[in-house]
Amino acid sequence: MATLGELERSVMDVLWDSGDSLTAYELLERLGDAGTGRQLAPTTVLTVLSRLEAKGFVQRERSVRPHRYGAISSREDHMAELMHEVLGGAGDRTAVLERFVGQVSPDEAALLRRLLEKD
Amino acid sequence: MLVAAVALALLAVALAWPVPVLLARAAWTRQAPATALLLWQAIALAGALSIMGALLTFGLAPFGDTLIDGAVGFVGVYSGDRAIGALDLGNLFALTAAALFGGHLLLNLLLTAVRSERQRQRHRHLVRMLSSPLADSALVDSPLADSALGDRRGLRLIDTPAPVAYCLPGATRSVTVLSAGLMRLLGGDELRAVIEHERAHVDQRHYLVLLAFRAWHASLPWFPVTSLADREVGELVEMLADDRARRTVDDRTLATAIALVAGMPRRDATDAVPAEGDDVFAAESSHITAAARVRRLLGARRGVPRTSRLAVAAGAGALIAVPTVMLLAPSVGLG
Numbered sequence A: 001m002a003t004l005g006e007l008e009r010s011v012m013d014v015l016w017d018s019g020d021s022l023t024a025y026e027l028l029e030r031l032g033d034a035g036t037g038r039q040l041a042p043t044t045v046l047t048v049l050s051r052l053e054a055k056g057f058v059q060r061e062r063s064v065r066p067h068r069y070g071a072i073s074s075r076e077d078h079m080a081e082l083m084h085e086v087l088g089g090a091g092d093r094t095a096v097l098e099r100f101v102g103q104v105s106p107d108e109a110a111l112l113r114r115l116l117e118k119d
Numbered sequence B: 001m002l003v004a005a006v007a008l009a010l011l012a013v014a015l016a017w018p019v020p021v022l023l024a025r026a027a028w029t030r031q032a033p034a035t036a037l038l039l040w041q042a043i044a045l046a047g048a049l050s051i052m053g054a055l056l057t058f059g060l061a062p063f064g065d066t067l068i069d070g071a072v073g074f075v076g077v078y079s080g081d082r083a084i085g086a087l088d089l090g091n092l093f094a095l096t097a098a099a100l101f102g103g104h105l106l107l108n109l110l111l112t113a114v115r116s117e118r119q120r121q122r123h124r125h126l127v128r129m130l131s132s133p134l135a136d137s138a139l140v141d142s143p144l145a146d147s148a149l150g151d152r153r154g155l156r157l158i159d160t161p162a163p164v165a166y167c168l169p170g171a172t173r174s175v176t177v178l179s180a181g182l183m184r185l186l187g188g189d190e191l192r193a194v195i196e197h198e199r200a201h202v203d204q205r206h207y208l209v210l211l212a213f214r215a216w217h218a219s220l221p222w223f224p225v226t227s228l229a230d231r232e233v234g235e236l237v238e239m240l241a242d243d244r245a246r247r248t249v250d251d252r253t254l255a256t257a258i259a260l261v262a263g264m265p266r267r268d269a270t271d272a273v274p275a276e277g278d279d280v281f282a283a284e285s286s287h288i289t290a291a292a293r294v295r296r297l298l299g300a301r302r303g304v305p306r307t308s309r310l311a312v313a314a315g316a317g318a319l320i321a322v323p324t325v326m327l328l329a330p331s332v333g334l335g
Helices: A004-018 A024-033 A042-055 A075-086 A106-118 B002-016 B018-025 B033-059 B067-079 B089-130 B180-185 B188-203 B206-219 B224-246 B251-261 B277-287 B289-298 B306-328
Strands: A058-061 A068-071 B131-133 B155-158 B165-168 B175-179
Touching: A004 A024, A004 A042, A004 A058, A004 A068, A004 B089, A024 A042, A042 A058, A075 B089, A106 B251, A106 B289, B002 B018, B002 B033, B002 B306, B018 B033, B018 B224, B033 B067, B033 B089, B033 B206, B033 B224, B033 B306, B067 B306, B089 B131, B089 B155, B089 B165, B089 B175, B089 B206, B155 B180, B165 B188, B175 B180, B175 B188, B180 B188, B180 B251, B188 B206, B188 B224, B188 B251, B206 B224, B224 B251, B224 B289, B251 B289
Parallel strands: B155 B175
Antiparallel strands: A058 A068, B131 B155, B165 B175
16 A cells, blocks of 8 residues: 555656646546556545645646646656755755765865875 | 853853854864764854843843843833833843844744755655655665665655765654665765765754754854854764764775765876875865865874863853853852
């Protein structure tokens, strides 16, 4: 039985891969195809979708019935957002994450090579 | 009461400038980062207490010898028992300054904490969407032995070629993220070093002390000591995490891991730079944490004797106790 977090990821994967907005039923079908939705209830999918909507990953088109759900940004855009934060492009360092090694320029990296060689 | 105010003010000045500068230059801190971090926190706390104490002691001087008397008197002004005329302009100025300064520090701390947590929460969502559990990854089996990763709880893998490793700390849950690029770059022991290092950050809750000093710097950005303290604490925290990793891998492996993740070129790049440039680099690199960490790992391991470390810890305690006692205890010989 997948956790809610894993379900969220599966739903996003389906939405990203389809490149289009889907109804909850279509989503349920495709999740079933992918082998993760065989025991999913429609209410579970709807719960996951509303959570994703609240987190700002999914938008719901209410103008059509049944409602259609689509990803707000592509997987690449989200990855870029993540990497931007990791690589310190966020500007104001508010100690969000702790990297193993911070920003290092190529010159500094070459210096590290020499330090290791000298030893 | 006035003597107490002056004494506290002098202590505040000492803690605001010469003491931090001296501590930043002390070499022993690199050999005993935990003790040094304790001292830094004591200096920051005692500094704030001294400044507030000096201002409050001076501001409430007409009401009594101790802070408690002063507070009672101050409340008495509102209840009508005391006349506000007891306080002159200097007193009022000091009290206002205390309120503004204290409020500014606390508010900044709160705002920084909230903003930080909100960003972290957003990043956590992103990690959940874009990563998979490390244990599930096919990369895990090549070329790493199963034992290299040990306990894999809370480890996630993101599919990106850039070699990155980081942790997202938190009060209740934390996650450590490694990239596919990192897994391909590092050997088994090097990877274990990275994971142990990040685990130290999570287990020891370094983000709390980093937040405090980050917020302090944000409160007083024009004051050079706050950015010095922020940098020092940041570097010491990294070295403390390195010390944890050193328990499982040897120093050279950890140093190599740091250099590789920093982007150390695989082939010899020394022919591009003349030998004389070495000293220049050495001087300039003194503020590059990665170089400082590597130097420390490759250098002779000089520990600091336990008695010395305990003495410093006791000193840190005394440092906090002094302004506290001066404020609360009735006329500690200072009247």
